[in-house]
Amino acid sequence: MAVIPVALAGRSYEVRVGSGLLADVAGQCGKLLRKQRVPIVTDSNVAGLWRDTVATSLEAAGKEPRWLVLDPGEGAKSWRVLERVMDWLLDEEVERGDHILALGGGVIGDLTGFAASIMKRGCGFVQLPTTLLAQVDSSVGGKTAINTSAGKNLVGAFHQPGLVLADLATLDTLPVRETRAGYAEVIKYGILGDRAFFDWCETEGPKVMAGDKAAQDYAVTESVKAKARIVAEDERETTGARALLNLGHTFGHALEAETGFSDRLLHGEGVALGMVLAARYSARRGYISEADGERVVAAIGASGLPISIAALGMDADGRKLANHMLHDKKMDSGTLPFVLLRGVGEAFLDKQVALDDIAHFLDEQLKTA
Structure with a gap:
């Protein structure tokens, strides 16, 4: 496993690259998952492939995975879906010290990261990128956003993740x-x-x-x-x-x-x-x-x-x-x-x-x- 530090004053974190990281997501996240309930945002395509793997790891560690499964595609990066995510996070009683797991490609990472940036003025999140594009680009660096009718990524925030786990095994399932x-x-x-x-x-x-x-x-x-x-x-x-x-x-x-x-x-x-x-x-x-x-x-x-x-x-x-x-x-x-x-x-x-x-x-x- 390669470990690449992203060195930022007071907000440094690691990007870990290797195979099998999702199967050990509880161990990899460690103390970032401070409560029993773990909120996870994903889409239906990714859920069909990796939900069981992530859930098995969390449940073995005594955690309770809580899932929000969205429709796939760029349309999820919208005001409408953001509102749905925020209402769900509030219902799940997510606190500022918690970390939300973003399991999916760039759309899920961008959307979840932006939701985390405004949730009670900022809570934590972990990037679990499942596409090559997300692993090498959007999951690293803290750019989060949604799209609007005026253009792409025009509403967003810089909000760094607490950790990025780039599991190369997910690339086997990509078209x-x-x-x-x-x-x-x-x-x-x-x-x-x-x-x-x-x-x-x-x-x-x-x-x-x-x-x-x-x-x-x-x-x-x-x-x-x-x-x-x-x-x-x-x-x-x-x-x-x-x-x-x-x-x-x-x-x-x-x-x-x-x-x-x-x-x-x-x-x-x-x-x-x-x-x-x-x-x-x-x-x-x-x-x-x-x-x-x-x-x-x-x-x-x-x-x-x-x-x-x-x-x-x-x-x-x-x-x-x-x-x-x-x-x-x-x-x-x-x-x-x-x-x-x-x-x-x-x-x-x-x-x-x-x-x-x-x-x-x-x-x-x-x-x-």
């Missing part, structure tokens, strides 16, 4: 499409700041998708180490370091919004397309060579992820897609910074990008197969 979507966040760490890791992804990435445990262990552990370093440096995204983690996200969120935050385009797929667009736009502006830009595109495409926005068949032009970006939470004084590339493994924040130019660029991309 191939979900694994690929998670892999987008893995290769992102190489593209934005670690060329050696990008080189590894080019050669070993297919093994991650194929279920090779050694490759998955390395991919998750190295990704978490990278994110932990950045979060420790810039927890609340004030210095610009953490903003680099948004590589692909500004473009990707616009595509997600246009496709209705639906299964038509998974979040990881949106990020993959966003990184393709960021690489090509960086080349267009002369920041990166076209050869390096297309190397990024080829590595993403080789994993089975989408690399063409035209293939989405959207009824939208570049201006409509760019307008979605006006609601981006990173907008500052009317300017939207973009994470672009000076090379493979060298991302930077460009605050001089005109949305009119982005709209024109997207029009070009919508015509490219």
